[in-house]
Amino acid sequence: MAVLEQENGVAEECQSASRPHVQSADGILDCVGQTPLVQMRRYLEESSVELYAKLESANPGGSAKDRPATRMLHHAIRQGELAEGATVIESSSGNMGIGLAQACRFHGLRFMCVVDPHAQPQNVAIMRALGAEIVRVERQVDGSFLAARLQRVRELLEVTPNSYWPNQYANRQNPIAHLNGTIREIDRDTGGDIDYLFVATSSTGTAQGCRDYLRRHRRNTKVIAVDANGSVLFGGSPGERLIPGLGAGHEPALARDQTFDQIVRVSDIDCVVGCRRAAGREAMLVGGSAGGVLEVVRSMEANLRGKRCVAILHDSGTRYLDTVFNDDWLQSALGTNADEVEARIGSPALSSTEARSQ
Numbered sequence: 001m002a003v004l005e006q007e008n009g010v011a012e013e014c015q016s017a018s019r020p021h022v023q024s025a026d027g028i029l030d031c032v033g034q035t036p037l038v039q040m041r042r043y044l045e046e047s048s049v050e051l052y053a054k055l056e057s058a059n060p061g062g063s064a065k066d067r068p069a070t071r072m073l074h075h076a077i078r079q080g081e082l083a084e085g086a087t088v089i090e091s092s093s094g095n096m097g098i099g100l101a102q103a104c105r106f107h108g109l110r111f112m113c114v115v116d117p118h119a120q121p122q123n124v125a126i127m128r129a130l131g132a133e134i135v136r137v138e139r140q141v142d143g144s145f146l147a148a149r150l151q152r153v154r155e156l157l158e159v160t161p162n163s164y165w166p167n168q169y170a171n172r173q174n175p176i177a178h179l180n181g182t183i184r185e186i187d188r189d190t191g192g193d194i195d196y197l198f199v200a201t202s203s204t205g206t207a208q209g210c211r212d213y214l215r216r217h218r219r220n221t222k223v224i225a226v227d228a229n230g231s232v233l234f235g236g237s238p239g240e241r242l243i244p245g246l247g248a249g250h251e252p253a254l255a256r257d258q259t260f261d262q263i264v265r266v267s268d269i270d271c272v273v274g275c276r277r278a279a280g281r282e283a284m285l286v287g288g289s290a291g292g293v294l295e296v297v298r299s300m301e302a303n304l305r306g307k308r309c310v311a312i313l314h315d316s317g318t319r320y321l322d323t324v325f326n327d328d329w330l331q332s333a334l335g336t337n338a339d340e341v342e343a344r345i346g347s348p349a350l351s352s353t354e355a356r357s358q
Helices: 002-018 066-078 095-107 121-129 145-159 173-189 205-216 268-282 288-299 327-334 338-345
Strands: 037-039 050-055 087-091 110-115 133-136 196-200 222-228 262-266 308-313 354-357
Touching: 037 173, 050 173, 066 095, 066 173, 087 095, 087 145, 095 110, 095 121, 110 145, 121 133, 173 205, 173 308, 196 205, 196 288, 205 222, 222 288, 262 288, 268 288, 268 327, 268 338, 288 308, 327 338
Parallel strands: 050 308, 087 110, 110 133, 196 222, 196 308, 222 262
Antiparallel strands: 037 050, 262 354
């Protein structure tokens, strides 16, 4: 019997040794990054503009926020700030919450996410499916839902033992995730030759990380930061905003004193127009902030002739089917309709925009 077992063991070892190596990711978080760069040939009227989209929806959690979510947690674990059995608490309009819910579930950590009424129901459902506990604030503080969410986070930290706040709004690992990932990938795929980079801003982590990389490597790329009408970023005036993940009602620490080559503000309707134009012309479902970014590119296309441009598109339109792509929502929330949006799709972009250079 012993001889037979030994022979079987040798046979199994030989069989294992002869099997080909499997190329695979080491867990779902190893899939974060290396998102595709896709040329958009139909979105603009000016054919001489090279427009490429960085599709961050290809991250496993579905957005650019997967990058800082994963990096912030890994850094906290390495630094000993986040121990086994801890509770992670964060404020999010949706995508960061999903990224953190995924990373926390992977590491066996409890996660509590504070959201407000503007959070997309589908995003909240995804977070819950990944084990997140949802805490909802219903009233603004100082005219801002972000301020209300942050106040609730601080309250939860005080009453929750062994809790940790990644604080995406002040954590330097947020822009570093994009410096080491997003823009490095774009730079590699374009050979370092980009004339313009267009990126939505909220915490400003993506825009900062990209700008810092480009400056360090002495690229001549102009970084265009896309903000929302009604956002207080960059000295803006507060106002109602319905598209999540674009702009801020309360200035995050990361955003203070930040400068970019140009800042362009977009309305909620501009974002809807961009999303629907991308769906109609490129067969691409892009998220709300991405629609705004694309419309900023379109508004500048006369000055972009012969230029190479990259637009970072933060998430997918599949999470906006009940809002941006819903005609009833257009009427009830924005006071417009599908015919008016269709007319804007064929008209000059950003008729309601405010823009300024720094």
